[in-house]
Amino acid sequence: xxxxxxxxxxxxxxxxxxxxxxxxxxxxxxxxxxxxxxxxxxxxxxxxxxxxxxxxxxxxxxxxxxxxxxxxxxxxxxxxxxxxxxxxxxxxxxxxxxxxxxxxx
Numbered sequence: 001x002x003x004x005x006x007x008x009x010x011x012x013x014x015x016x017x018x019x020x021x022x023x024x025x026x027x028x029x030x031x032x033x034x035x036x037x038x039x040x041x042x043x044x045x046x047x048x049x050x051x052x053x054x055x056x057x058x059x060x061x062x063x064x065x066x067x068x069x070x071x072x073x074x075x076x077x078x079x080x081x082x083x084x085x086x087x088x089x090x091x092x093x094x095x096x097x098x099x100x101x102x103x104x105x
Contacts, residue, residue: 003086007031007094015094035091038065038075040098050079059084 010028017028046062061081068074078085
């Protein structure tokens, strides 16, 4: 499955995560982890667990995250085990944008 997500749709009006009891909270946490990993952990091995479930069993894969080479405004992610993946836009200048920290802005 290839998802396209605008991170701003999962954040509150201040750009923060929604409350823990909000239905979007788990998705917001997942997508912000992907953004932080792709923009600040460039040389680290994959560490974010895939959240896909097939036949009610969780995937055992770890996500590969990367700046999208075709669209610099997008972050890509991909699971080499279940082939889930997608792109995230609207991440620039959020709390999870690590590009300024690593000097790539």
